[in-house]
Amino acid sequence: MRLVSSTGERPRVVVIGGGVAGLEALLALRTLAGQRVELELISPHPSFHYRPLAVAEAFGAKPSSTLELSAVAADADAEYIQDAVVEIKAGTRSLRLASSRVCNYDALIVAPGARPAEAIPGATTFGLPGSAQRFRTILAEAEANTINRLVFAVPVPVGWSLALYELALLTTERLRSCGARAEVRIVTPEAAPLAVFGGRASGAVLEELEDHGIHFMPGLLPRQVAWGELRCDPGEVRIPTDAVIALPKLLGPDLGGLPRDPEGFLCADAHGLVRGLTDVYAAGDAISFPIKHGGLAAQQAEAVAEAIAARVGVPIHPEPFRPVIRGMLMTGDRPRYLESGIAGGESEPGEISLRPLWWPPSKIAGRYLAPYLMGQVPVPPATPGGVPVETVIGT
Numbered sequence: 001m002r003l004v005s006s007t008g009e010r011p012r013v014v015v016i017g018g019g020v021a022g023l024e025a026l027l028a029l030r031t032l033a034g035q036r037v038e039l040e041l042i043s044p045h046p047s048f049h050y051r052p053l054a055v056a057e058a059f060g061a062k063p064s065s066t067l068e069l070s071a072v073a074a075d076a077d078a079e080y081i082q083d084a085v086v087e088i089k090a091g092t093r094s095l096r097l098a099s100s101r102v103c104n105y106d107a108l109i110v111a112p113g114a115r116p117a118e119a120i121p122g123a124t125t126f127g128l129p130g131s132a133q134r135f136r137t138i139l140a141e142a143e144a145n146t147i148n149r150l151v152f153a154v155p156v157p158v159g160w161s162l163a164l165y166e167l168a169l170l171t172t173e174r175l176r177s178c179g180a181r182a183e184v185r186i187v188t189p190e191a192a193p194l195a196v197f198g199g200r201a202s203g204a205v206l207e208e209l210e211d212h213g214i215h216f217m218p219g220l221l222p223r224q225v226a227w228g229e230l231r232c233d234p235g236e237v238r239i240p241t242d243a244v245i246a247l248p249k250l251l252g253p254d255l256g257g258l259p260r261d262p263e264g265f266l267c268a269d270a271h272g273l274v275r276g277l278t279d280v281y282a283a284g285d286a287i288s289f290p291i292k293h294g295g296l297a298a299q300q301a302e303a304v305a306e307a308i309a310a311r312v313g314v315p316i317h318p319e320p321f322r323p324v325i326r327g328m329l330m331t332g333d334r335p336r337y338l339e340s341g342i343a344g345g346e347s348e349p350g351e352i353s354l355r356p357l358w359w360p361p362s363k364i365a366g367r368y369l370a371p372y373l374m375g376q377v378p379v380p381p382a383t384p385g386g387v388p389v390e391t392v393i394g395t
């Protein structure tokens with residue numbers, strides 16, 4: 001259905017969220033639709049946060065420079081409003097912002113991400129405020145042999161576990177280099193390491209873990225840390241430990257007015273169209289797709305941008321979201337590149353390589369944002385283990 005403007009001007013497309021999905025959608029739509037649309041970006045924090053670098057930063061890499069959303073918006077010839085959306089009123093095609101301002105749209109792209117929360121009580125939840133400092137304290141204690149048993153735990157549901165594998169691998173590298181003797185375990189509900197990338201990649205990652213002396217414990221659902229033990233289901237398994245580092249669970253966005261699944265995530269079809277609505281699209285960690293991953297967020301945003309571009313008269317056949325998951329695993333040595341298609345909820349055999357399997361070879365792969373970031377984000381010199389950060393983000 002053709003997208004028309006309610007004011008007689010160009011259709012106004014509003015993007016909620018200045019993260020991976022929001023920026024990919026903004027850049028894609030300007031590229032595909034040219035000046036056929038007006039674009040507006042709404043996001044409460046003035047800068048873009050490149051989350052994968054949190055792991056390198058936990059090992060002492062300098063924080064990456066920030067990218068101002070006002071600058072990205074200007075490059076995309078879009079208006080930037082620094083505010084949070086509180087409610088979407090699809091009936092009147094309007095939004096209520098935290099400042100009480102009301103904005104109108106002709107098409108809306110909802111990409112506010114997910115909200116991280118503690119999943120395993122008693123663990124240090126990596127990604128919550130203050131967790132990087134707590135992790136550094138644990139690492140220093142292990143280096144000093146004050147603590148000897150570290151567990152890295154993946155909670156259910158498994159959204160994106162690669163960062164935890166990196167933390168474990170980089171920790172063992174660090175401990176080895178200073179002669180510390182702590183034992184390191186990964187406890188996960190996954191049947192195999194990074195199972196989402198398929199059997200071939202999993203097998204290679206298992207060898208990598210073994211080379212690092214990491215004890216891999218699959219098929220366990222970590223529940224809580226108490227009395228020096230990580231307790232897991234099924235079977236009330238108890239793993240003695242001095243410290244547990246866990247990933248957060250993710251909750252749906254705090255936004256009123258849209259249909260959600262039971263966990264609070266937005267329900268969208270393969271073109272990103274929100275269930276039951278005609279002009280509201282959604283992409284990224286906020287939607288009900290089970291894997292929460294920047295590269296997939298970008299692919300979802302591209303599907304949305306193509307769908308809207310077609311509706312404003314661009315002669316393209318909009319492609320649906322066909323997930324291909326790409327991950328760069330920092331090991332302390334050279335990074336490993338992993339890639340797999342996901343069809344019908346199942347991973348294909350997948351690839352793992354020391355050579356980049358996509359270009360630019362960045363942590364978050366995306367057709368529009370990744371090349372844009374190559375020229376935009378100045379990077380610090382090196383991550384631990386000699387992995388240059390420019391390899392990590394792709395500059």
Ligand SMILES: Cc1cc2nc3c(=O)[nH]c(=O)nc-3n(C[C@H](O)[C@H](O)[C@H](O)COP(=O)(O)OP(=O)(O)OC[C@H]3O[C@@H](n4cnc5c(N)ncnc54)[C@H](O)[C@@H]3O)c2cc1C
Pocket residue numbers: 016017018019020021022042043044045051052053054055083084085086111112113114127160162163253254255283284285286292293294295296297326327328363364365
């Ligand atoms: C430690 C770590 C490592 C990771 N490593 C990788 C990796 O190597 N590769 C990879 O592909 N992915 C990785 N990810 C996952 C990736 O970062 C996320 O999947 C991705 O950021 C999701 O993008 P998004 O745009 O949906 O959400 P976000 O990036 O979270 O962006 C959401 C945006 O919406 C804004 N917002 C929130 N609420 C509102 C509101 N009410 N109104 C307006 N704006 C709002 C936020 O301020 C933010 O700008 C990693 C994640 C973590 C935590």
